[in-house]
Amino acid sequence: xxxxxxxxIQRLGYKxxxxxxxxxxxxxxxVGYPNNERLEFLGDALLGFIxxxxxxxxxxxxxxxxxxxxxxxxVKKESLAELARLLELGEYLSLGTGEMRSGGHTRDSxxxxxxEAVFAAVYLDGGIAAVSQLVMRLYGKQLQKHNPEQVLxxxxxxxxxxxxxRGIPLxxxxxxxxxxxxxxxxxxxxxxxxxxxxxxxxxxxxRRRAEQHAAKLMLERLKEI
Amino acid sequence: xxxxxxxxIQRLGYKxxxxxxxxxxxxxxxVGYPNNERLEFLGDALLGFIxxxxxxxxxxxxxxxxxxxxxxxxVKKESLAELARLLELGEYLSLGTGEMRSGGHTRDSxxxxxxEAVFAAVYLDGGIAAVSQLVMRLYGKQLQKHNPEQVLxxxxxxxxxxxxxRGIPLxxxxxxxxxxxxxxxxxxxxxxxxxxxxxxxxxxxxRRRAEQHAAKLMLERLKEI
Numbered sequence: 360x361x362x363x364x365x366x367x368i369q370r371l372g373y374k375x376x377x378x379x380x381x382x383x384x385x386x387x388x389x390v391g392y393p394n395n396e397r398l399e400f401l402g403d404a405l406l407g408f409i410x411x412x413x414x415x416x417x418x419x420x421x422x423x424x425x426x427x428x429x430x431x432x433x434v435k436k437e438s439l440a441e442l443a444r445l446l447e448l449g450e451y452l453s454l455g456t457g458e459m460r461s462g463g464h465t466r467d468s469x470x471x472x473x474x475e476a477v478f479a480a481v482y483l484d485g486g487i488a489a490v491s492q493l494v495m496r497l498y499g500k501q502l503q504k505h506n507p508e509q510v511l512x513x514x515x516x517x518x519x520x521x522x523x524x525r526g527i528p529l530x531x532x533x534x535x536x537x538x539x540x541x542x543x544x545x546x547x548x549x550x551x552x553x554x555x556x557x558x559x560x561x562x563x564x565x566r567r568r569a570e571q572h573a574a575k576l577m578l579e580r581l582k583e584i
Numbered sequence: 585x586x587x588x589x590x591x592x593i594q595r596l597g598y599k600x601x602x603x604x605x606x607x608x609x610x611x612x613x614x615v616g617y618p619n620n621e622r623l624e625f626l627g628d629a630l631l632g633f634i635x636x637x638x639x640x641x642x643x644x645x646x647x648x649x650x651x652x653x654x655x656x657x658x659v660k661k662e663s664l665a666e667l668a669r670l671l672e673l674g675e676y677l678s679l680g681t682g683e684m685r686s687g688g689h690t691r692d693s694x695x696x697x698x699x700e701a702v703f704a705a706v707y708l709d710g711g712i713a714a715v716s717q718l719v720m721r722l723y724g725k726q727l728q729k730h731n732p733e734q735v736l737x738x739x740x741x742x743x744x745x746x747x748x749x750r751g752i753p754l755x756x757x758x759x760x761x762x763x764x765x766x767x768x769x770x771x772x773x774x775x776x777x778x779x780x781x782x783x784x785x786x787x788x789x790x791r792r793r794a795e796q797h798a799a800k801l802m803l804e805r806l807k808e809i
Binding site: 396397399400401403404405407408410411412415421422423426427430487538539 | 621622624625626628629630632633635636637640646647648651652655712763764
């Protein structure tokens, strides 16, 4: 499974002074110790900061909520796994036997953790400028893709717009069920999109919140959050 | 309410090239626009990264969970508000009339947001080295205070140890109540510390989890998380 790491280094466009740190970034905890967990911790914080600064500068008119939501979109597991796949990172991972057999090198969580660990490795080897350059290059397209106005619409509105854009009938929300004592009731509501035979259940302290939650889960299901 | 900002600048130990950015960092959204919300977004990410790196280097043996928990302790609202109080930041805040009357300049959330915004201001004015230096100086004692072994004990154990260290009888956990259909039951459990007349209610998908949650809330109540 493990290919020579030279091609990956080429794709990263960064030459390590101490390549050992890259090997550690590519070592899953299923192999034992040392592995990439500590690097992932550092890489996650590092990436959060680099993306926050990029968004802060790129969108001088966006408010904090918009920036925050844009950042979540960019640093979430699925987005990081996408970058890892572009680099074919999975081919260079060291995994324990069990993880290898069960296809761990294609799993989003393992790929995104390794991606973060690689960012930390570049940082520790080359400093903040080196890793910022790498992150900006990898995120180039994604940073342009989303805009602050779109991301702050509420989930019900976004779900409705998405289905309309696909020419699909609007979602249906069920009659809410309640749970708990009267002064601390929580609500549960189903959201269904018949066209996709998809149903989600949202919860919240009011009917409105439960519906928004159900719509959010539906958007995630439809990979359009 | 607003004192001359010179004393604050002295306490920060950083001389701004463009002092306007500090004024913005000290302006609460209740005043209108521009305010410190965007700076707070950037400062939060910045601080998360600086603290993550400090912990990563300071505790080479700590695992990811320990590092993560230590970081939460250091960057949580209450810890940031504590730093803000040491700097007497509240005296330099610009607040709207309503917030001013209701004592907004002493509130944890407003102080911690402003503290993060000030970090961002120093960063934008002086770069990563300037803000790292400031953060390290302010966090000096706190960074030494906690150790990785201690923080990963589970909440019930920590609560028990805390009460024992204070010579107080152990907490009592109530009989769990259940909520929801059998295949998706959730549990609720009370935790009481008679000595302090304090009760918290935890929830979770098992009795054990509900008890741990109740113990966690109790530790927060006792300001010892």
